[in-house]
Amino acid sequence: MTTRYPFSEIETKWQQYWEDNKVYQTDLSLSENKLYHLNMFIYPSGAKLHTGHWYHYGPSDSWARYQKLKGKNVFEPMGYDAFGLPAENYAIKTGIHPYDSTIANINEIRKQLKRMGCMYDWDAELMTCEPKYYKWNQWLFLQLYKKGLAYRKNAPVNWCPNDHTVLANEQVLSDGTCERCGTSVIQKNLTQWFFKITEYAEQLLEGLDKITWPEKTKLMQRNWIGKSVGAEVNFQINGHNESIKIYTTRPDTLFGATYMVLSPEHPLLDKLTIQKFKDEVQEYRNSIKSLTEIERTSTVKEKTGVNTGAFAINPVNHKKIPIWIADYVLMTYGTGAIMAVPGQDERDWEFAEKFNLPIIRTVQPPSDFEGKAYLEDGPAINSEFLNGLYVEEAKEKIIKWLEKKAIGKSKVNYHLRDWLISRQRYWGTPIPIIYCEKCGEILVDEKDLPVELPYDVHFKPGGESPLINHAKFMNVKCPKCGMDAKRDPDTMDTFVDSAWYYFRFLNPHIDSDPFDKKLAEKWIPVDMYVGGAEHATMHLLYARFIHKFLRDIGYTNSDEPFSHLVHQGTITNQGAKMSKSKGNVVNPDQFIEKYGSDVFRMYLMFMGPYELGGDWSDKGIVGTDRFVQRTYELFNKFPDLLNQVTPKDVYELNQLNENEKLIYKKVNQTIKKYDEEINHFRFNTAIAAMMELLNEMKKLELCSKEIQCYSLKRFAILLAPIAPHLSEECFSILRSKESIFQKPFWFEPDPIALVEDLVSIAVQVNGKLRGTVEVPINSSQNDVKDLLLNDEKIKKHLDEKEIVKEIYVPNKIYNIVVK
C-alpha cells in the first residue's frame, strides 16, 4: 500500500519553494486586474496564534488563492497591530519591556503564520510600534488639528480604574465594563484629546449605501450614528430674559408639553432655580454625582427628579409650565433640556404620573387603545391649528410656524460622539503637542516628527503614564519662543494606528509620505476585507472617518476604505469565547503537528458556514485527514500523466465510455458548484463537493489516460485554494514543472457536460410522495403521465379515485390531486 501523506516534509518543501521563488510577491504596478485582499491584522497581545486566528486567516487566504487562480492580481499583506495595553500590563507584571515582548511575540507569530502557508506578501509586512509607522499617526494628528478636527476639552469621560486610562464610548460595554479587562468603568472629568468624527456623521451614514457589507454591520453603524430629525424650540423663562432651548423629534406635540425637564448639569440651572427650591435642587445634583452613567441611564431604574420652582412659557399657547430637573435628561445630547409631552412619550408619562404633572393627549389614539403614552400615528387633537393633521403633516406645519415666528427651527441630531483618542499609557503613539506657559498648546513641527517613544522608562503598578516621569522626554523647548515647555504625556488610542494601515501596506517603507499616493490611487479601496464583527462600531467606523478625512485633504480619491466586508464567525470553546485569561485557548500547533496545515485549514472550513463560527471540537478532523490521504493515494496511482498524454479542453460525450462519461460530467459539475460556493465564502459546501468528486474518482481506473489526466488536472486545481501544499504536490506527481500559483489558471466547466439527460421526477398524490419516475430531460406532461400510470406503486393510490387536478413542474415534480 502507499505510504501515508508525508505532510510535514511536503509542506516545508512548498513553503520553501514559494519563498525562494517569491511566488506571492505582488507586482503593484499592474493594477489592471487588481484585488486588494485584506485581513484585519494581528493584535499580538502576548498570546500566540490560536485556533480563532486560524479560522480567520486560513479560509480567507483560500478565497484569495481562488481569486488568484481566476486571474486576479491579488495583494494579500499581513502585519501587526503592535501597540496596546496588554504588552504594557505584561511589563508591569514581569518587568519585560513592551518593545521586547512585542518583538518576541511577533517573531513567534511570523513563524506560525508561515507554517499556515498563506500567500502573504512578506515584503509588505508592517508593525505599528515602529517609529517609521507611528510617525504618520502623528502626522495625521497634525493634519486633523490644522482642520480643527483634533481638539482638547474637559469633559466627563470613561475611566477604567484597572487599566488606568480613559476609554472611548465604544470601548465601554453595555453593562458598563471595560471592553479589554472587564472592570466597571467610572466617570471622571478630565481634559482629553478628541477627534471630531461627528463632523462626518452624515457622510458616514450616507456612505453605508455604497458599500457591500453585511446588512447587520451597516445597521449597527446606522444605530451607532443614530440620526434623528426634529426641531429646536426656544421657551421663555417666566420672569427672566433668558430662554431655554430644547430639542424634540416631535414638534407636532408642542401643545401637549405640560412641563419641562433640564439635565442636572444644565448651565442655566443656578440662575433660574427659585430660592426656596435651591437646597433640594443642590441635594439632588449631589446625589446624581455619585451615580455612574450606567446607573443613571438604566431603564429599570425608577424616575427621579425635583422641581426648580421656575416656570417656562409654552410658546404655542403661552401657558406656564413648571421646570424640573431629572437625571434621565443628559447634558451630552441635544441641548440638555426637553419639553415633556407625557401624552406621547413613555418616559414623560411615567415621570408625570409619579409627580402628578398634567397630561394632555395631542394625538388621538384609536378607540381600542389601552396603553398610557400613545406613540403611533394619528390625527392631532387639543392642538388648535394642527388639529386633524397626522404626525408628519403636523410636524411640517409647526416647524414652518416656529421658523416664521423665530422661536425654533428644524434640527438634525446624532448619537455619535467625538472620538476620545488620548490614553494615559506608555505603549502607544506620543501625541505631538507641546505645552508652553507663554504660547500655550503648540504643534510639533512636521519636520521634527516622529516624536519618539523613549525606551528607558519605569513601569510601576499604580497608574500614571510612565512618560510623565521621563524628564528627557517631557522637557523640551517651545518651538515658538524657545522657553522651557512640556510634552503631552499621553499616547494615542491604538485604533488610530489601524484607521489607515491599509494605505501603508502598499509601501510600508516610504519616508516622504504616510503612504504611496500613486499606488493608493490604483489599489484603494480594499476590495475584500475580512475580520471580526466585534469591530463594527469601532475600528470600522474610525477607518471610514479617517479615510474620508484623507480624501478631503487630497490624499485619496475614494470615498470608502473597504468596498466588500466579510466577518468570520467566532470559534468558542465549551460555549465561551477563547481568551488567554480564561485559559480555554485551543492551540493549533498540536493539530499542525499531527495532521499538517492543509488538513487543519480544511477542517476549519468544513466545520460549517464561515460567518457562523461555532463551538470547537476536533471530532471530525479525521474526516478531512482521510480526504487528504485518499487524494494523495489517488494521484500516486497515476503519476507522470502530463508527460504521457495531452488531454483536450472539451470532449464529446458520445465518444466516451460509460465510466468516462460519468467522471467527465462529475468533474465539470463539481467545477461549477465549487466555483459558486467558494466565491461566496461557502467553504463547507465547496469541500463537500470535492469529497463527492473524490468518491466518484474510484471509476478513474476504468478510464482512458486522457480522461484520467483531464480529471486529475482539474481536481488538483480545485484543490489548490483549500489545500495549497497538497495541491502543488499532486500537480508535481503528474509531472508539472511549475507551481500552480506561479502561473495561475482556472478551468471553466463544459456546459454540455452540466446537462443531465435523465431526470428523476417525484410523483405525489395529494402532496405525498408515492414514487419517482426516470424520464429524459424536458419530457412532456403526457409522456410522464403515461409512465407513472404504469407504475404499480403509484397506480395503487389512484385506484377508485377521481382525479381533480394535476400539477406538472417539468423535471421536478408531478402532483395528482384525487378525491
Next chain:
RNA sequence: GCCGAAGUGGCGGAAUUGGUAGACGCGCUGGACUCAAAAUCCAGUGGGGCUCACACCUCGUGCCGGUUCGAGUCCGGCCUUCGGUACCA
C-alpha cells in the same frame, strides 16, 4: 425594553425562486483484510409500525395556527438561544 440573527438525525451541518428533507463528514452497526489490533476497504444508518425478507405504511425541520396541489422555505402568534443597544427627547 428595543433592534438583528438563528433553532433540521447521536454530532458538525446540506437543501436555486415554495417542488423527492437529512448532501458531505463524524460517530455507530455489520462484513472483508489480520494470529490479533490499528489503519484501510465494502455495506447499512431519522423515529415508529409491519414483514422471513423485498416492499409498504406512518410520523418527522423549536411550539400553535394559516396560505397552497405542495411549506425547513411564505404569513400570523408564541418559546428558546446568541449578538447589538440601553431613558438619545
